[in-house]
Amino acid sequence: MNASTAELWHLVRPERRIWWRLFLALLTGVLAAGSAVALLATSAWLITAAAAQPPVLLLLVPIVAVRAFGVGRGVFRYAERLVGHDAAYRVLGETRARITGRLEKLAPPGGLSSRRKGDLLARLVLDVDAVLDLWLRVLLPIAAAAVTATATVALLAVLLPEAGAAVALAVLVACTAVPWLMAQTAARAERKIAGSRGEVAAAATEALLTAGDVVAFNAVDDILSSFDASDAKLANSERRSAWSAGLGSALLILCVGGASVAGLVLGSTADITGAVFAVLVLTPLALADVLGGIPAAAQLAIRVRASLGRVQELLDSPEPVTEPAKPLPLPDGRDLEVKLLRVGYGADDVLDGLSLDMPAGSRVVITGPSGSGKSTLAAVLLRFLEPRAGEVRMDGVDLAELDGDQVRSVVGLLTQESHVFDTSIRENLLLAKPGASDLKLWKALYRARLGVFVEKLPDGLDTMVGEHGARLSGGERQRLALARLLLADRDVLVLDEPTEHLDEETGRALLADLFAAAGDRTVVLLTHRPELVPDHVPRQLVRLT
């Protein structure tokens, strides 16, 4: 957890126009909790006063008050939940939008394998939801409890200053020492179990991911016994840290009970009426209800902080590309020239001293084993990654002098795992060219050899493709991505292992279609299977090592 509280606040801060809604949520929360306290206080007063058997008329006001507070608590609580949820969802939406804006600058995150990247993003999406918990279950309830408790203390202090002081002490401990204690014990427990928790997670992940290998080689028992060892360690440290779990809740009970006893002792000798005395003794009991949520909120706060910390950490990653302050206009020519390029992730250089000439309309096939820098080169050509030395020039203009979006308006990319959005085929295509006519869409589909397939679908262009295009086969997904790329009509096509997950025959057919459809565009094909390129295509072959 490296992010500071100020940074996290910056991440989740509500917009100015949401503030009054949050305030309204707090106000209704205070009224709800206040009604609970007032209900018990007026009841205590009513009953003790009634014991003196005064005329019933004199009791009418407290009777009405008791009933009103009884109804008020329910009504205000309902209002609080509605207003609070509305406000919290607004903050969540705002935070999500803000994060999207920041991630846009970071995408695509470099240096991570695509699997890890998927996990990271899935985690991010869940972590951002902590904003809801932060407002609904941490900040608003704690604030409402604190305000209500302070008001209660003030009331009691008016009735009997000593009693007010005693209750103030109890409230102070409940609002500060209890959360602090919970945070301390939780952090201590977490420190103790974090290691073994990670071990168990790693062991379980590995066992499941290698399940086939493990079963095929009859190693299930070995794997389970090694899992047992780390699991037992985790369970043991969780058990050992259990003793500190309930300290906060126990302390809270002591505070509230202590306040009541103090009211009893102090009030018994004071010069006050019986009814006031009863109020002094019984009102602290209602505080149990008000302050009761604090331990849970404090506990949740730790998890919320961790979640938001992870989000912040991801957002703090350095931007892979610095956009020029004053980008040059896009040049007319499309000749690309790579000069002594050095580029890499982290401490390692993936490419060093690469020079390449790619005139407009040429066909360049770049091959080499995995890890030789093919995808890295693609990232540089798309201006997703900044060269460490050397440059890439388009018609003589260094790409670093151009805005990334400018570069990508003429350079397109097809990767081995093109993202297909969970919407219709039409929407997925329109992404590349908003407002394109159906005719254009069909044309692109036919050129990508997906036209017949889509035509046969009952819903045609409106067919939903499922999450990550799950309802399409790998080949169909690639062809949809290709159609999208063709529709976007870029002058330079960078193709990064477009045949990776396809079998030989399908891959060959895709490449043949691709080169045919490319026309007079430049095609840069990065592949470790150059033999799939149709023989009739004239090309320049480059080997990376």
Next chain:
Amino acid sequence: MKPLDPRLLRRARAARVFLAASVVIGVGTGLLIIAQAVLLARGVAGVVLHGEPIVSVAWALGAVVVARALLMWAQEVVAQRAAAAVKSTLRRQVLEHSLKLGPVWLSGERSSALTTLLTRGLDDLDPYFARYLPQLVLAATVPAGVIAWMATGDLIAAGTVAITLPLIPIFMVLIGWATQAHSRRRRRALSVLAHHFADVVAGLPTLKLFGRAKAQEAAVRRVTDKHRSASMSSLRLAFLSSFALELLASISVALVAVGVGLRLVEGRLGLETALMVLILAPEAYLPLRQVGMHFHASADGVAASEEVFRVLETPLPASGDRTDVPDLRTTALQLYDVTVRYPGRDEPALDGFDLDVRPGEVIALTGPSGVGKSTVLAVLLGFVQPERGVVVAGGSAADEFEPTVWRRQFAWVPQRPGLRMGTVADNVRLGRPDASDDAVRLALIGAGAGELGLDKPVGEQGQLLSGGQQRRVALARALITDAPVLLLDEPTAGLDADAEAAVVAGLRAGGRTVLMVAHRPALIAAADRTVEVGTRELVNA
């Protein structure tokens, strides 16, 4: 939704012990609550009516408060320990059962969902044990005791509580029932929102490619706004059930207080009894309200345990128990009319496949992707049970044999090998745990990976090795076994021509039976014969 899953108690002993301890603590807490009310009432009434000294009552009251705090602490400690034990039991059971269900069952989304369940998912049981279950026990014990004690002092007040208390769950159920469709709609709206956000985040590189990424910030805001207003209208209804709970609880307390006050005025009730009743009345409703408040904890915990039981209650495929598996070095292997259909798919993954494998043969399985080549290997390994057809060895069907004994006849190189964290040698030794260093080195050379050091570290999921290296390590792992039959799924994908030639030579040298899925010409050329999968015409429909 069941508040407490009996399967949880059946599966985990720790859960039963915990429940018993919680009942004891719950009864103790109930008694202390009553004692506290009695002492407070006596103290206040004594001072107000007679000006009695307060010291002894105050001491007793202090003792009660301390005892309540101790019980609270004990409850949480017991809950934590129980949660730790239950989670450990379930983790182990889920992992074992899912490994037994096999890799085909585990494939795709399921494996990552299970990983989540085993790591973070089960932690949802912590609040379930720490907050929800104890409150459930208190809700079952405290109100009854409190009402009974109130009845000894004031029958009318006790009656008021006794009548209104059961109304709460009844109203909650009725309202919950009536708003079910709405809360479903709300959940859907919320998950649509989260899903949209996830989709945008995952697709940002693609959006950026088409110059559409900068528009996404506004798009996320717009979609969120739209769905928020939809979900708020559902929330208005969904919150009604908790509204009913809060309102009934506080109105009832008000009713009791006013009723008691009026009876006091009429002189039909003493002050001490009246105060006792007033203090106890909210306590009767408190556990029920707390249960409602911890609904989240319960929903998450129940969802986690349901996920667990969905896995544990998936029946294991039937398997034989014969251990006299014929030696495939000398015995032929036949597949007759094997048809496999994966759950949820209409089309069979493999349809009426026949194959005759003679000992020592090298066979290449070819055909376009998706035709079921890998499925042939999965059937032989027993990862998937054919819907129709049979695998025969030496006159017996394969499924008569004990699966682990049967699998000793095979060594497998999957399309995407799962390597384990450790060293290259550790991974090769999965094939033969007692292999010497020399044997490991020999296997690596045979797999065309002679350049890899035995102690070269392998990271999580094979990281630190390139894709080609991983495949060759997996090949060495298969070569080091003494299994008579090698099942290889594209063993040379991702290798360059030289490495491929080395691998092919290594395969031929062993003299073992080889059944391999092959796309690449060099590999196909190395086979004795080629079998095209998926071309058989279906004559008898």
